């Protein structure tokens with residue numbers, strides 16, 4: 001198929017959770033949208049802790065009812081200092097009821113989430129799906145031309161680059177990216193256990209990074225275990241029984257007997273921040289726009305806010321007869337996303353550095369911060385609300 005005669009308002013490139021959500025939200029505004037993404041089963045066993053506003057967005061888009069059965073509510077978040085250092089922070093508990101909500105959000109396996117997004121995308125008549133990949137992207141004055149691997153040519157007024165860490169869209173727009181390798185890796189796997197998790201997500205802070213046990217439906221948790229890269233590789237190579245024992249020890253047996261389930265993955269961690277979120281008729285969403293380590297469950301939650309914002313901004317532009325790829329529209333997107341993404345990358349970076357630091361004053365500052373958060377109600381409630389979504393975009 002050669003689609004050069006047809007000019008789309010938007011072509012979304014990349015069919016991960018951020019790209020699928022952006023494509024659905026854009027098509028729902030009435031924008032003539034194409035999604036250029038390979039249809040492939042989701043490849044790893046990761047789960048995502050989706051915070052309140054994210055599940056609200058998925059509900060509005062008709063996605064959440066298709067996968068909520070697979071999700072577990074996150075009612076309490078518990079931070080435990082497991083550094084074994086002289087100066088240790090007290091345990092801090094964040095309880096959703098304290099800020100008047102039943103849960104902070106839900107933990108769901110990415111396979112179920114992506115399958116629900118795919119189902120919803122397939123229903124939308126205003127969304128053209130191309131099971132292909134972008135090979136070349138050329139921004140021009142009035143449009144962008146996208147040549148696919150199968151040789152088709154698409155013409156669009158705006159490209160939404162949801163093509164992940166090695167984004168071709170970002171490169172085509174000439175957007176620089178600042179990268180830092182953290183020399184830490186996250187090992188992910190799921191466990192079954194004998195004691196109930198009571199919908200409490202527990203984060204053990206170790207000197208090599210956090211180890212988080214996030215509730216899944218039933219007596220199961222997903223585990224994200226951040227270690228120095230070499231140590232993470234060692235854990236990855238353990239047999240099931242040895243890894244079960246190691247996870248039980250790391251959890252201080254709070255879940256009783258632990259048994260790891262088949263399937264584990266290792267993710268080298270880094271921080272990536274582009275110099276701009278949009279340029280030359282290309283807007284970036286998801287990991288093409290920000291990569292953060294899995295601390296505080298922020299990555300995809302930010303990606304879903306990118307998707308919601310680009311859809312709102314493009315929808316409003318089209319209703320006023322504006323060109324959705326114009327510099328003015330991209331400037332609005334840039335201003336909508338910059339503070340949220342920059343402030344969260346900063347906070348996650350500081351939290352990670354403070355954990356790894358051998359510098360005594362840094363350790364004391366961290367312990368004092370945690371102590372204040374644990375003991376001063378208004379501060380704790382502020383941290384909980386800010387963790388869910390930036391204050392300037394919350395509707396009460």
Ligand SMILES: Cc1cc2nc3c(=O)[nH]c(=O)nc-3n(C[C@H](O)[C@H](O)[C@H](O)COP(=O)(O)OP(=O)(O)OC[C@H]3O[C@@H](n4cnc5c(N)ncnc54)[C@H](O)[C@@H]3O)c2cc1C
Pocket residue numbers: 013014015016017018019036037038046047048049050132133134135162163164165166167168186188224267285286287288294297298299300301302303
């Ligand atoms: C261990 C771990 C735990 C995490 N836990 C959480 C959590 O609890 N909560 C949270 O909010 N976030 C979490 N995150 C972050 C979250 O997983 C990511 O933000 C999210 O998966 C990124 O989705 P994406 O759609 O932007 O990118 P991806 O899922 O990488 O999708 C990009 C897609 O683009 C496709 N693509 C690439 N190039 C092209 C091309 N040229 N043409 C067409 N398609 C292309 C790729 O094939 C891929 O399908 C975690 C991350 C890690 C590593």
